[in-house]
Amino acid sequence: MTPAARIATAAELLDEVLEGAAAEKVLTSWARRSRFAGSKDRAAVRDHVFDALRCLRSFAALGGAMTGRGLMIGMARSTETDPETIFTGEGHGAAALSDAERAAGQPPVSDAEAGDMPEWLWPHLTRALADEAAAVAEVLRHRAPVYIRVNTSLISADALARELAAEGILTTPGPLVATALEVTEGARRLASTIAFGEGRFEMQDAASQAICAAIPVQDGHSVLDYCAGGGGKTLALGARATLHLTAHDVAPERMRDLPVRARRAGIDVHLAERGELAGLAPFDVVLCDVPCSGSGAWRRAPEGKWRLTEDRLEQLLGIQAQILDEAASLVAAGGLLAYATCSLFEAENGDQIAAFLARNPGWQVETTRRLTPLDGGDGFFLACLRRI
Template identity: 40%
Template sequence: MTPAARLSAAIEVIGTILAERRPAADVLKDWGRAHRFAGSGDRAALSSLVYDALRRRASAAFLMGETLGEETPRALILGMLRLGRGMEADAIAALCDGSRFAPAPLTEAERARLTDATLDDAPAHVRGDYPEWLDAPLEAVFGEARDAEGAALADRAPLDLRVNSLKGGIDKAQQQLEHLSVTPGAWSPLTLRIALEADGKAPPLTVEPAYLKGLVEIQDEGSQIAAILAAPPRGGQVLDICAGGGGKTLELAALMDNAGQLYAYDDDLRRLAPIHERIQRAGIHNVQVRSPKGRGPARADVLADLESRMDLVLVDAPCTGTGTWRRNPDAKWRMRPGALAERVKEQAEILDDAARFVKPGGRLAYVTCSLLDEENVAQIRAFTARHPAFRVIPPAETVLALGERGLALAEAALMRPEGILLTPRRTGTDGFFVAIMVRDA
């Protein structure tokens, strides 16, 4: 496919996404099945165009003089090329020349918008490319910087790897992956970052020997930091109560040097399914996976024997995922206020359940990939009010788990009395909130 044909395909795909309100990944998959002639390079380029347009949906529409919610797919693509890829009007016009498979030529109005329009007078939610109803919650966290924080979330995410210390050190991993231009992370001593290609295409990491042999795992640096700050004790008893596919479970096991006992649980068997193969590949021996049994009121409490025994309980809570918009840009436009309320209720229930497993003197780590106070500081305040035996460990102490890097992180991150907030703009990571509490009695 020519670059112009890819542009036409992107306009078509975005039209389907807007009309049918379906996830972009599903629409792109259907497009690929219906266009078998498109090679892997074409599909990757198309995905990049579509996701870049969704990242900048509000600002692209505004630039082209259209209203969000009534915008056209063509306007989103044209506006994205100007804002997201820095293309001038003439370069865009060269792609939109009306030839076979190319988009129609630019109108005079479109050329004028691409040449002269700016975001100077746009409201914060447009400059930050997030839904208008989230403006107040984001202002409560970031104030006047909310548009800049949102804009950073509209950029592409890097590809971060975590070095599995059970299989080797960061120098070994960096040597084996040197051909992928890896660089060490800024905060986590376990991170290697891969520079993506200009079109955002990631290398086929899962066929690399370093990955196949368990030396590295794909994991955002922010997620890695969260597990390090939880500080699992070597030889201790640890419960990962929302283990999902096992990303943080694997890191906790490595931080514990395969000693002690780590229990991994998730109430959804489908989310938990990948963990078994990942544990084996990582060379982990101290993890016991506890799977849910039964349904509804008859579901067995498979964690009952762990009550009041855990040195650390990690709650990687289900959340709105506002901190991961770089990786899933269409999710922010499909998010509704009701989803936030549902997540807040679910998080409170999980925290209350997790508290029963923490022994006196033990710690409870609460982690979300959300930027919103409702899911973060407000949850911690409400939890400690319901459970006065728990108190928050000051974030200035929590960061010391990273050593000298922790002191630098404290300067970069948003430090709240209840926890630490990482953001793409401040720390170059996905958005993560981390709070550590201790049970005094």
């Protein structure tokens, strides 16, 4: 495929996404029916689609239309590339620009449009981040770094870096935590490496690793990951100490790969159904990495900021409060309740903790930590609450 053909394809796929289809599903379907497209073609088309989703409003403004074609015109203009050189109508490329398309388009007007955020979300961002809001929004318009977590119970970071380099994958020490390596070359080959197959590393954002490192655990602790999902934080905690680990999720199918990953990493994890938890309690530490807006990770999942609505955010706040109250009942006297989100919004973070303390006497805040994409990883919030 020529560069122009890749852009024409991305424009067509973006039209499907704008109509409500999931980007991953659209890209997978296209790849399956387009055997002519090589791996570099698929990667390029994917990058165009996700770059446009990260910069949806500003590209649409520059391109003059909230369409796949408008977004691709806007993408060209954002890099000061003349779209006439891409939209030529030659071969399998996109049709030449019309007079209306040449005349259309303008720079973003509002702060939210320039920051590629929905207007209704901008006050949430500025309330939480104040003067840093624009800078964080700018970072979220770009691709996220690729980080891996070194399983230091099996190998050192330096040794893993050398092993991966021998397979053509280059890394550099990551920010925030000693277990993080940033992958600077060869990221798409990570899952096929010997080191991954033998559990010496997992894919995990640096900020997510830092949050896990900030949760106090020690040998012999009984630890429950209450909203385990795929189990990344479960494994990160298990790599730090010899724990009695339990993982639970309201949707158990999310944990289907966790037993294999745990065995690979040399970690014992019990997967618990909801009805088991009361019998297994009390736990020394309960982690609640709750469902949230995902605003801190919108570089990785940019559809999230366009799919989120005010009603959905209110629903998430209710779910978070319910999870906190339920999980608190499983914590031992003197034990720890760790509340985490990958959200930037105060409503999901500090406000949620304040409301919990008002509802539940007998708890105190031990530590809190807030990370934004300006720190190098995703945006995260952690509050560690001690049962008095």
